[in-house]
Amino acid sequence: MTSSLVVDGGSPLVGDIEVRGAKNLVSKAMVAVMLAEERCRLRGVPEISDVQIVSGLLELHGVVIDSTDRDGELVLDPTNVEQAHIADIDTHAGSSRVPVLLCGPLLHRLGEAFIPDLGGCRIGERPINYHLDVLRTFGAVVEKRQDGLRLTAPNGLHAADIHLPYPSVGATEQVLLTAVRAIGRTTLRGAAIEPEIMDLIAILQKMGAIISVQTDRVILIEGVDRLGGFDHLAIPDRIEAGSWACAALATRGDIYVRGAQQLPMMPFLNVFRRIGGKFEIDDDGIRFWHPGGTLNSIAIETDVHPGFMTDWQQPLVVALTQTAGLSIVHETVYENRLGFTDALVDAGAHIQTFRECLGGSPCRFGRANYQHSAVISGPTPLQAAEITVPDLRGGFSYVIAALAAQGRSTVHGIDLIHRGYERFSEKLDNLGAVYKLP
Template sequence: MAADRHTYRITGGVPLRGTVEASGAKNAVTKELVATLLTDEPCTLHGVPRILEVDLVLGMLAELGTEVTWLGEHTVRVHTPKVANTSLSSAYSGVNRIPILMMGPLLHRRGETVVPLPGGCTIGKRPIDFHLEGLHQMGADIVDRPGSVKVTATRLTGAHVHLPFPSVGATENLLLAAALAKGTTVISNAAVEPEVVDLVLMLQKMGALITIDTDRTLTISGVEELRGVEHHTVADRIEIASFAAAAVATDGRIEVRGARQDHLITFLNALRHIGGEFTETENGLEFFRGRPLTATDIETGVHPGFMTDWQQPITVLLTQADGTSVVHETIYEDRFGYAEQLSRSMGADIELTTRCLGATACRWHNRDFQHTAKINGPTQLKAADLVIPDLRAGFGYVLAALVADGTSTISGTRYLERGYEEPVAKLAAVGARITTQPA
């Protein structure tokens, strides 16, 4: 991970008011860029956010032989007429999880690949067992190497793969592998997040045959070839929820253009339980506080449940709510690391426990992971010097600074900028008192 370009200085206590434009979803567009490797024809993607994560993926593609041309601020054309390299350099080892998604496309194009083992934010182990087992069932030969994995296949063939957990990454990996495989692939217990569906829509435009059943089953009939595509990526529902939480927490009013209610149903219900409200506008959704904030209980889950990436801004919002709230994290075992700084440095009253305090025991039950938070509020947060530990905690810290008394300094901003496009400019546009200084 590159060093910070700058740190943020945020003075809190100002209601945020105004309009922001939702960026394209990081969790969709990065996978869709990988999908372009499945064809030797040009592909044009619209709504591409200018974020560090996109820069990383485009760098990986260029290393493999992809021609990258920006046609506009948020439109990029990528074309891989020939895969020049089947392996990524060690520079991408541990950077993010995108390289493992390249296995299927590179096997189809060249029959082999060596990809570095994944990295990304420190929020849990996120193993790739499901990915490798699925590819093995499809006929891939897999050899572990120090820091990487070598995968070869003469031709991938269809298989029935049951995922023990509806992993987004594993589902996407198998989709990319199955699109050109011989025969039919069935993925049961698959992830069906909007970003996964957006990838399916893009692949379908390219000529893939994919059906999504109501029981989390994806059926892919392999085709001989895929063609180029023009596709507009879906809006980022994590960024949208972040600005919604900011509007409610600061008692302001923010319109997010491009926001879609159908992608936010569970979030909007939780927001309303707390005291937030929304209204539909001509261009998106507007968020505001509808009544005094009150405590609630939230449990993260796979879609259509409450998204794990919504958990951090909601937890900060709940520090301003009256009563005791419970947030039970069931997706990642180590996602509350950011809470220590909120409590120790900013005065939040957050207690972490290894117990499951949700409706049911989750897969981290009786294991030594602090995956449940009890938040007592309301608490007047005080300004502090904060260090962002991971991407989604980053906006949580920004939101905490926006409601805190005084001026906070936030470093580790490179993590936040992996997934949020122009966060300083967007926050300033709705009235945040935020400036940057060289790191």
């Protein structure tokens, strides 16, 4: 992988690409393997660095992974799970936040777990206190050490009543991965209900878990003594599909996203249509294109599912620079996710950020000192620039901007993009992008 991409922009992206399993599901499904006592088979696995990182963490704990000669398929054998060395875990910590999700399964299997200092994209605080509070509620004992946190469960893990103050995806995953083998019946209120969460629940049910999704974000989990293996095709990545859709809009292109599904993308499709983009759905995917003429400005706010997801926001902002009038984006999920707009301004976009909650209802950042609303004035032609990737979705957005801009741009730090977008260069080739890897 190279660290920079030189792009000659100004041409429409036209062609056919494929999305496979969702990054936000596949890594959690791999963690769920640690709960099993039989081999597991996961299909639709994308070639992204996050999968490599989680594979490395699982192998450190004794999971045998076979991916030989099967494109997009992993066979994982967790029958001989063991405790990994702290130093080995720590070598992976700078690239992944998965170690915190391994805690519940490891406490069930081994009675002990370790969390090093955690990495991940710097888009917000994303504190692990939700996770630690959840684990303590189940009976875990957390011991602070110089190099991280050691967790034990001297009396085993027992069911709990948990009410999340915010429907955090990570905390919901933590509860599910811990409660399925805890003694008794767990009630989770305020749960996240993203499609990837539902797919994880489907996997756990295949393994033998008893999980009931109620109304009003309530999930009931009855603990079982043992979990078996699973065979599962991962839900396709709706974030990647939306990202390429925004690229079609920003470059006045026409992209068929094979594998994209309508149901998990409904909030995005509504916004895409309101802007003036066109799409067509068939059994194999969704075609997104710019119909010509003027695009419409819009006011949106990100939210947890079933709202407009935060990971769609950054690529959409690039497309909004090409709409007529003032668009408003109110980010309510991550407090620091609009910092990427500075580089777009350098490339000619007219974007201002504000601390106030604009264009929607007040959110939890409204009284804090965070620039979490943006006003985009357009259409503005984007010009070539030299920019550095700040985080995964912001990085893809910069590539979209470079492809839409007139002239030659250099995007530095594109290795980060490979965390969530597989075969990136191959897809750019399929769409007729003009670029080079220096």
